[in-house]
Amino acid sequence: MPGVLITGAGGFIGSHLAELCLARGWEVHGTFRERPGNLGPLLDRVLAHRCDVLDAECLQRVLAEQEISAVFHLAASSLPQRSWDQPRSTFETNVVGTQVLLDAVRAASPAATVVVVGSSSEYGAVEPHETPIRENAPLAPLHPYGVSKVAADLLAAAYARRYGMRIVRVRPFFIIGPRKVGDLCSDIARAIVAAERSGGMSIKVGNTAPTRDFLDVADAGEALLACAARGSAGDVYNVCSGIGTTVAEVVKRLVALARIPLGIVNDPARLRPADEPILVGDNRKLVALDWQPTVSLDASLVRILDYWRARDTSDR
Numbered sequence: 001m002p003g004v005l006i007t008g009a010g011g012f013i014g015s016h017l018a019e020l021c022l023a024r025g026w027e028v029h030g031t032f033r034e035r036p037g038n039l040g041p042l043l044d045r046v047l048a049h050r051c052d053v054l055d056a057e058c059l060q061r062v063l064a065e066q067e068i069s070a071v072f073h074l075a076a077s078s079l080p081q082r083s084w085d086q087p088r089s090t091f092e093t094n095v096v097g098t099q100v101l102l103d104a105v106r107a108a109s110p111a112a113t114v115v116v117v118g119s120s121s122e123y124g125a126v127e128p129h130e131t132p133i134r135e136n137a138p139l140a141p142l143h144p145y146g147v148s149k150v151a152a153d154l155l156a157a158a159y160a161r162r163y164g165m166r167i168v169r170v171r172p173f174f175i176i177g178p179r180k181v182g183d184l185c186s187d188i189a190r191a192i193v194a195a196e197r198s199g200g201m202s203i204k205v206g207n208t209a210p211t212r213d214f215l216d217v218a219d220a221g222e223a224l225l226a227c228a229a230r231g232s233a234g235d236v237y238n239v240c241s242g243i244g245t246t247v248a249e250v251v252k253r254l255v256a257l258a259r260i261p262l263g264i265v266n267d268p269a270r271l272r273p274a275d276e277p278i279l280v281g282d283n284r285k286l287v288a289l290d291w292q293p294t295v296s297l298d299a300s301l302v303r304i305l306d307y308w309r310a311r312d313t314s315d316r
Contacts, residue, residue: 003027003067007053007101008075009046010037012180013117013172013217013224017072018046020221029066031059031075038179053097056104063108070113070228073101076149079182080121083145094148095155102159102167113166115228116156120173120213120240120279121146131244132213132282135171135236142276153236160234168231170224173240173281176300177217178307185214185304188251192258193308202263203255206270208248211278213240216295216303226291240281241293254301 004021008014009030015038021028022045030039031051039048047066051058053075063071077083077093098116105114123133124140141147153169160167176185191203215223223239231237255262 002069003029005029005031005062005066005068005071007031007071007073009048010035010039011074011078012038012177013175013220014072014074015039015042015179016177016217017074017221017224018042020218020225022046027066029062029068031062033075053093054100056100059101059104060108063104063112068109068112070115071101071105071109072115072117072224072228073098074117075101076117078119078145080143080145083143083148087144090144091148091151094145095151098152098155102156102165106159106163106165110163110165113168113228114156115224115231116152116167116169117224118153118169118171118236119146119149120171120238120281121276122150122153122171123276123279125276126278128278131278131280132242133238133280134282135238135285157234157236166233168227168233169236170227170231170239171236171281172220173213173215173238173279175217175220175239176214176304178303180217180304184212184247184250185254185301186308188254189301189304189308192254192262192305195262196259196309199260200262202265204265204267204270205247205251206267207275208246208251208266209277210275211244211246211280212250213242213244213280214250214297214300215239215241215293216297216300219293219295222294223286223291226286226289230289235285237286237289238281238283239286240283241297242281242283243297244278244280245297250297250301253298254305257301257305
């Protein structure tokens with residue numbers, strides 16, 4: 001039975017990936033910093049370790065005591081806007097944390113495959129004619145979060161070259177699905193559910209002009225497993241649908257799924273100072289690993305709405 005370790009297993013992608021690995025019959029270990037988060041319902045099946053990604057001793061102990069064949073590094077400070085207020089902690093978690101993890105793997109499980117999860121924010125602002133974005137496109141992030149992900153990404157590539165480690169890098173675009181908070185789809189879905197319950201007449205939105213590449217978390221999980229199994233060591237893969245959809249179109253589709261008529265109101269207070277106008281990825285390298293997306297955008301939006309309809313929309 002393969003043993004896998006997921007750092008940040010209590011997060012959005014981490015918890016879905018843990019379920020996917022469990023469904024394959026694998027032994028799943030997951031780390032979390034303070035609270036298990038989304039990992040809570042899985043604690044009877046996942047071997048959970050309270051372990052900060054900056055704690056080298058803890059990581060080495062977890063790796064040394066288990067037979068780990070693959071590590072999925074998802075632990076991160078992942079909010080671009082917050083990174084402007086907390087740049088130092090963002091770099092400590094995302095860059096130093098990656099270094100600490102790679103050194104721990106090198107010391108305790110040198111044969112393990114490591115999937116280092118970056119971000120499409122590494123690409124920054126691109127022109128429409130430069131899309132879909134290929135993995136060899138220039139990296140020009142617009143915020144400290146994106147810069148930190150570039151640094152962690154390049155550090156992982158350097159470790160792969162220097163130490164011969166089997167490290168595969170991935171750059172997810174806009175991964176969506178149940179359990180995610182603080183992104184466009186979940187925020188709009190929660191607003192819709194709140195309006196359904198209160199009899200509201202409209203929802204507020206920010207900038208709806210950007211074009212994004214949305215991918216359901218189930219497909220993203222399969223992509224991470226494909227990269228671990230068949231990706232080339234040291235190489236980087238976009239995790240994306242390859243299809244661009246405007247934010248306005250996503251809002252329109254979500255509102256069409258509401259159980260009551262709702263208007264859409266633009267709120268200047270929701271505008272962000274640095275917002276990439278278009279981020280659409282080229283997924284041909286990923287598709288070459290025998291991967292294909294299977295969940296449509298509409299199906300994913302339905303799943304997100306159903307998730308929030310089943311719980312208190314004020315929960316974080």
